[in-house]
Amino acid sequence: MTELSADPRATSARPSPTTAAPRPGPLLAVLLSAWFMAQFDFFVVNVAAPSFERDLHTGPAALELIVGGYAFAYASGMITGGRLGDLFGHRRTFVVGLIAFAVTSLLCGIAVNPAQLVGARLLQGFAGAVMVPQVLATITATFPAHARGRAMAWYxxxxxxxxxxxxxxxxxxxxxxxxGLGWRVLFLVNVPIGAVAALLALRFLPSVRSARRARLDLAGAGGVALTLGLVLVPLAMGRTAGWPAWTWICLGATVPVGAATVLWQRRLAARGGDPVLDLTLFREGSYLAGVVTGAAFMAYWASVMFTLTLLLQGGFGLGPFEAGLAFAPTGVCYAGFALLSRALVQRFGLRVLQLGSLVTVTGLTAVALVLYFQPDRGALPWVVVTMAVAGVGNGLMFPQLIGASLVRVPVRRAGIGAGVLTTAQQFGGAAGVAVIGAAFFALAGSTPSAAGYARAATWTTVVSVALTCVVTVLTTVIRRAADRTARAELDRAAKTAADG
Structure with missing residues (x-):
């Protein structure tokens, strides 16, 4: 199958003459180091929660903000971060984001009370939102079609x-x-990594930016952040707060605030301005389906990781490190099949996306069945094996899903395209953890036992299976749209050869 390339209409980005031929290996290593740090810090605080309670005397609300505050800031700032890359150059914005992430990680590491740590985590999330969209944008804008599939696999x-x-x-x-640093080392390790990565980024990243200068839409950026915040903050804090009135007021305000933001974006675009949210991107069927699919994917995967971690530690009595090791086979299978997925797509096409989602459905269904019939620690080996099967499916699907979603995004809008796509994924993950996590605690009961945790994990995994089935259907839309793009490119190439 012919690999898909970026939209040939996207010719308004201008690489710097000195960086027109970037070295793909070092370039990708620098980009992925930032992506790894941002994702690592999203998950690592889960294992440190008892340390925060012991050393900083954090209460339940502060713990929710330490974990959820990063997710909120990360998701709500992602679209603006993508737009900043389009306006000021992806390399410059990436380096600024890296430095900011290192500095805010330092602030997290030296915090002496819960308020300081919460504030630093919010700033760290915003720094990640500036940094991460430039990863996909740079890959989309600079890697040739034949190399982009492998880059997405490594992503x-x-x-x-x-x-x-x-x-x-x-x-x-x-x-x-x-x-003797305790939990602080989890944040401080980012400081030297971020500093080195910033220096290497200046050396290896190409300078790609739009030829047309524009102004940042601050009102639109604020509207997008407020809309996401009105959803994520109540979902993150509602359960522990007992769902007070303000949580429902915030959720109800999401619709008018979101509608007003979209209306403003349309009016600004009609006047020839530069809205922070480029609504024309959603006219591409593959991109729209990719955004929705990415959100659904992260909703089920983040919630499965969260609820099974609760099961392994709270129900089966494993320590944080032991529980993490139980997921190691899942990670190995995911990584191996993510690298293999590019070769499979080249040979069999984007049917591999559907195959991957079906394998994931099989793995998660097996997890639910195992816990239903053996709701005790004896189920642990089977949970490890069945989760590894789900890891195989996700590895086959997720990297190629990203590439297929961005294939029709013009280079000059690569930053905002990547920002919206990543925002959808992070929003889906945060919302999935909040909603499915709340269901897990309700099903587990007020005094949960191993059987109670297993029962809760069983039914929340069933919900994740349903979400995976939705992903399976959406991958069909993406495959068909991508196939149409490939055929159109072949027709253009044939016409060009005939005219020549």
């Missing part, structure tokens, strides 16, 4: 490995108590 490997490493390495670093 998938880095993200999936980071989610598992947050559990495994986080638990290991806490047990090792490196230099």
């Amino acid at each position: 998938g490997v880095a993200g999936g490995t980071a989610s598992v490493a947050g559990q495994v390495l986080g638990g290991l670093m806490l047990d090792a108590d490196i230099l």
Whole structure:
């Protein structure tokens, strides 16, 4: 099958003459180091929650903000971060984001009370939102078509490995108590990595930016952030707060605020301005389906990781490091099949997306059945095996899903395209953890036992299976749209050859 390339109409980006031929290996390594850090910090705080309670005397509300505040800031700032890359150049914006992420990680590591840590985590999330969209945007804008599939595969490997490493390495670093720093080392490790990555980014990243200068739409950026916040903050804090009136008021306000933001974006675009949310991107069927599919994917996968971690630690009595190791086979299978997925797509086409989602459905269904029939610690080996099967399916699907979603996004809008796509994924993950996590605690009961945790994990996994079935249907839409793009490119190539 002919690999898909970026839209040939996208010719308004201008690479710097000095960086027109970037070295793909170092370039990809620098980009993925940032992506790994951002994802790692999304998951690693879960294993450090008891340490925060012991050392900083954090209460339930502060713990929710330490975990959920990062997710909120990360998701709500992603679209604006993508637009900043389009306006000021992806390399410059990426370096600024990297430095900001290192500095805010330092602030997290030296926090002496819950308020300081919550504030630093919010800033760290916003820094990640500036940094991460430039990863996909740079890959889309600079990698040739024949190399983009492999780059996307490695992107998938880095993200999936980071989610598992947050559990495994986080638990290991806490047990090792490196230099007596305790939980602080989880954040401080980002400082040297971020500094080195920023220097290497200046050396290896190409300078790609739009030839047309524009102004940042601050009103639109604020509207997008407020809309996402009105959803994510109540979902993140509602359960522990007992769902007070303000949570329902915020959720109800989401619709008018979101509608007003979209209306403003349309009016600004009609006047020839530069809205932060480029609504024309959604006219491409493959992109729209990719955004929805990415949100559904992260909703089920983040919630499965969260609820099974609760089961392994609270129900089966495993420590943080042991629970992380239980997910290690899942991470290995995910990484291996993510790398294999490019070759399979080249040979069999985007049917591999549907195959991957069906394998995931099989794995998660097996998880639910195992826990239903054996709701005790004896189910642990089977949970490890069946989750590894789900990891195989996700590895086949997720990296190629990203590439197929961005194939019709013009280079000059690569930043905002990547920002919206990543925002949808992070929003789906945060919302999935909040909603399915709340269902898990309700099903587990007020005084949960191993059987109660297993029962809760069984039925929440069934919900995740349903979401995976939705993903399976949506991948059909993406495959058909991508196939139409490939045929159109072949027709253009044939016409050009005939005219020549």
